[in-house]
Amino acid sequence: MMPKQVKCQIIDHQQLGPLYFRLTLASEYISTTAKPGQFVNVRVSDGFDPLLRRPLSIHRVNRTEKTFQLLYEVVGTGTDLLSQKRKGEELDILGPLGNSFDLSQVKDSAILVGGGMGVAPLLFLAEELKGKNLQILIGASSNNCLVCLDDFKQITDKVQISTDDGSCDKKCFVPELLKPLTAHSSQPIPTFACGPKGMLKVISKITTAQVSMEARMACGIGTCLGCVIKTKSGYKKVCKDGPVFDSKEIEWQI
Numbered sequence: 001m002m003p004k005q006v007k008c009q010i011i012d013h014q015q016l017g018p019l020y021f022r023l024t025l026a027s028e029y030i031s032t033t034a035k036p037g038q039f040v041n042v043r044v045s046d047g048f049d050p051l052l053r054r055p056l057s058i059h060r061v062n063r064t065e066k067t068f069q070l071l072y073e074v075v076g077t078g079t080d081l082l083s084q085k086r087k088g089e090e091l092d093i094l095g096p097l098g099n100s101f102d103l104s105q106v107k108d109s110a111i112l113v114g115g116g117m118g119v120a121p122l123l124f125l126a127e128e129l130k131g132k133n134l135q136i137l138i139g140a141s142s143n144n145c146l147v148c149l150d151d152f153k154q155i156t157d158k159v160q161i162s163t164d165d166g167s168c169d170k171k172c173f174v175p176e177l178l179k180p181l182t183a184h185s186s187q188p189i190p191t192f193a194c195g196p197k198g199m200l201k202v203i204s205k206i207t208t209a210q211v212s213m214e215a216r217m218a219c220g221i222g223t224c225l226g227c228v229i230k231t232k233s234g235y236k237k238v239c240k241d242g243p244v245f246d247s248k249e250i251e252w253q254i
């Protein structure tokens with residue numbers, strides 16, 4: 001489906017933690033056409049600062065209510081401005097953008113791995129795969145950085161958590177939780193991951209995964225080449241060829 005520029009009314013805007021927010025927006029077009037792994041480009045200001053839209057993953061859709069959600073962390077000017085938007089206001093949104101996770105690989109089981117805000121697109125994916133044998137692995141730096149755990153636990157009871165500081169469940173980086181799941185399986189289990197680049201690189205050494213990559217973006221529609229990454233088949237645009245790539249295709253440069 002072609003991306004469209006749409007005005008979306010804010011239906012709800014919840015603060016989930018000191019820097020974490022969940023935004024519910026009305027759009028029949030985006031809620032009915034978006035696929036897991038896609039993102040939208042959000043205009044956060046009516047003026048020229050910041051000029052560029054900010055890319056955020058589609059976190060969840062409700063096709064009955066014709067709404068979709070974004071989950072974001074305030075990290076700078078754009079996300080700070082976004083956090084100040086109130087229920088009833090309208091946002092200028094371009095989307096849905098990018099490719100999506102390939103769900104055709106999933107027969108009975110799948111593993112979803114999210115690090116930090118990388119959980120954002122995985123809830124949409126988990127809800128689409130509901131009913132399959134899902135293992136969900138979530139990593140965060142600390143207990144107070146874990147978001148939407150209850151939403152994942154409503155989909156499957158196989159949710160494992162790791163924190164870097166050990167403040168919740170296992171003290172390790174989240175790829176460590178993946179190792180035993182892949183080691184004891186005779187067939188490769190389709191694995192989907194989103195999170196910091198370092199985490200995705202480690203995962204690519206453990207198994208083949210569909211990874212959602214991040215890059216600084218400008219146009220978001222494939223025209224400026226601002227978001228290219230190096231792959232085995234040349235440079236690719238994260239906004240148009242991605243954000244989802246086969247982990248074995250990436251030339252990891254970190």
Ligand SMILES: Cc1cc2nc3c(=O)[nH]c(=O)nc-3n(C[C@H](O)[C@H](O)[C@H](O)COP(=O)(O)OP(=O)(O)OC[C@H]3O[C@@H](n4cnc5c(N)ncnc54)[C@H](O)[C@@H]3O)c2cc1C
Pocket residue numbers: 039050054055056057058071072073074075076077078079080117120121213214215216217243
């Ligand atoms: C396809 C895609 C999907 C994304 N989905 C989400 C999401 O669902 N939730 C979420 O919280 N964030 C997501 N991001 C990251 C988000 O776009 C940035 O955090 C946001 O644009 C920062 O804007 P800002 O003006 O607040 O920060 P800025 O002032 O622009 O930057 C603040 C800091 O964040 C870093 N930063 C900014 N943009 C990126 C980026 N794209 N990748 C890595 N580091 C960045 C900068 O280097 C700087 O250190 C996504 C990015 C991409 C490319």
Ligand code: FES
Pocket residue numbers: 216217218219220221222223224225226227228237238239240
């Ligand atoms: S952001 Fe312009 S080509 Fe990707």
